[in-house]
Amino acid sequence: MKKSNIGQMECSLARALAQVGDPWTLLIMKEIVLGNRRFDGIHKQTGMSSLSLSSRLSALETARIIRRSPYSQRPPRFEYLATAKGKSLWPLLVALTQWGDQWTGNGGVPLKIWHKGCTHGGHPTVRCSGCGEPMAARDATMLMSRRMKKDREARGNLRAR
Amino acid sequence: MKKSNIGQMECSLARALAQVGDPWTLLIMKEIVLGNRRFDGIHKQTGMSSLSLSSRLSALETARIIRRSPYSQRPPRFEYLATAKGKSLWPLLVALTQWGDQWTGNGGVPLKIWHKGCTHGGHPTVRCSGCGEPMAARDATMLMSRRMKKDREARGNLRAR
Numbered sequence: 001m002k003k004s005n006i007g008q009m010e011c012s013l014a015r016a017l018a019q020v021g022d023p024w025t026l027l028i029m030k031e032i033v034l035g036n037r038r039f040d041g042i043h044k045q046t047g048m049s050s051l052s053l054s055s056r057l058s059a060l061e062t063a064r065i066i067r068r069s070p071y072s073q074r075p076p077r078f079e080y081l082a083t084a085k086g087k088s089l090w091p092l093l094v095a096l097t098q099w100g101d102q103w104t105g106n107g108g109v110p111l112k113i114w115h116k117g118c119t120h121g122g123h124p125t126v127r128c129s130g131c132g133e134p135m136a137a138r139d140a141t142m143l144m145s146r147r148m149k150k151d152r153e154a155r156g157n158l159r160a161r
Numbered sequence: 162m163k164k165s166n167i168g169q170m171e172c173s174l175a176r177a178l179a180q181v182g183d184p185w186t187l188l189i190m191k192e193i194v195l196g197n198r199r200f201d202g203i204h205k206q207t208g209m210s211s212l213s214l215s216s217r218l219s220a221l222e223t224a225r226i227i228r229r230s231p232y233s234q235r236p237p238r239f240e241y242l243a244t245a246k247g248k249s250l251w252p253l254l255v256a257l258t259q260w261g262d263q264w265t266g267n268g269g270v271p272l273k274i275w276h277k278g279c280t281h282g283g284h285p286t287v288r289c290s291g292c293g294e295p296m297a298a299r300d301a302t303m304l305m306s307r308r309m310k311k312d313r314e315a316r317g318n319l320r321a322r
Contacts, residue, residue: 001208005208011191011261011271014188015261016257016258017187018184018265019264023167023178030175034303045313046162087297087298088260091260092257094256094287095252096177096253098252099250099253100173100176103246104168104176105173105176110173110305111173111304112303113303115289116300116301116302118292118294122289122291123289123290124288124289125287125290126252126287127287129283129285130281130284131276131279132293133276133279136248137251140285141274141275141276142195145269145273147269147271155208156205
């Protein structure tokens with residue numbers, strides 16, 4: 001399978017990767033969430049080539065993850081804003097950041113994230129929507145749809161449930 | 162900047178991307194979490210080339226995200242198991258899956274994830290560790306460390322806080 005076909009799997013994770021699975025794309029989204037929304041600023045902070053940045057911004061716009069908003073008429077200049085689809089990447093960006101805090105680097109926390117106005121000084125964490133208990137892999141049950149099972153059977157050697 | 166230098170930024174998200182930011186790597190981790198832990202099975206389900214799979218498994222082992230466990234002596238064969246570092250990728254895999262459920266595909270949910278044994282049938286969601294309230298980007302305060310600020314200033318055009 002080619003990388004360009006990842007999004008055709010019957011799997012939401014694969015489909016998500018097809019749209020935002022590129023490291024540069026996630027670095028761009030980080031910049032936009034941090035408030036760095038213009039081409040030049042994103043260019044400097046990510047260190048990508050202009051060509052790479054242009055093509056990824058276009059792809060993100062086509063996928064309706066960001067939208068352009070003009071901040072100058074002459075010359076025409078734009079800011080890139082996250083749409084609702086883009087804003088809902090936040091749990092993904094937080095998960096990457098927290099994993100990086102815990103398992104990479106020198107023990108410092110480059111970007112501290114906490115709950116605005118919370119008197120407990122809490123940070124984002126994964127909990128059950130029903131009972132509010134903390135959730136990790138061992139606390140989860142996973143069930144594949146019939147379509148996902150069929151898709152996996154067609155690939156052969158179904159080992160997972 | 163080259164892709165191979167992303168991990169040198171003073172940013173946990175970038176450092177995380179340097180280790181697990183490749184789409185194939187995350188597809189492999191998904192398979193292992195689903196219980197598909199052998200080379201052949203992962204090979205078939207991801208559709209990657211053997212060479213790509215081998216090199217990514219090696220990188221994951223070097224980064225101590227997975228470890229090998231023998232299941233046959235003759236011929237020598239291994240299963241790939243997630244280490245503690247690998248298991249803590251779970252929030253990231255869930256975030257990708259849920260974003261994919263919501264924004265890609267046909268409205269179906271290929272893989273249902275819920276809280277084992279919870280009488281409310283809850284699913285994983287991002288909440289504040291302090292007060293338990295749901296958290297999205299708008300509910301968060303972010304503060305950069307002095308080192309991260311300096312790193313960004315050195316790149317020029319600091320626009321983010």
